[in-house]
Amino acid sequence: MLKDFIQIIYKTIGLNVKKIIEAKGISQLNLAMSIGHKSVGVISDCEIYLQNKHFNIEQLIKITDVLDANIKDLFENI
Numbered sequence: 001m002l003k004d005f006i007q008i009i010y011k012t013i014g015l016n017v018k019k020i021i022e023a024k025g026i027s028q029l030n031l032a033m034s035i036g037h038k039s040v041g042v043i044s045d046c047e048i049y050l051q052n053k054h055f056n057i058e059q060l061i062k063i064t065d066v067l068d069a070n071i072k073d074l075f076e077n078i
Helices: 002-024 028-034 041-047 057-067
Strands: none
Touching: 002 041, 002 057, 028 041, 028 057
8 A cells, every 4th residue: 555655656746847847848858967867768767657767855856956946846746
């Protein structure tokens, strides 16, 4: 039960990141490079929780900085 809930949290955070990226008009590549990655794979996989990939706390903090967003927005609907 807890494992299922945690997966829902990761998926929701990923969708919230995606929503903010789209609203800000920033590409996945620009975001990835801004948080220290060289490809969009990390971003795209975490947005949809592909193969259990999810954003960690450090990535979330960097993402909110780059997107000029509030970290609480990433936890919307949880």
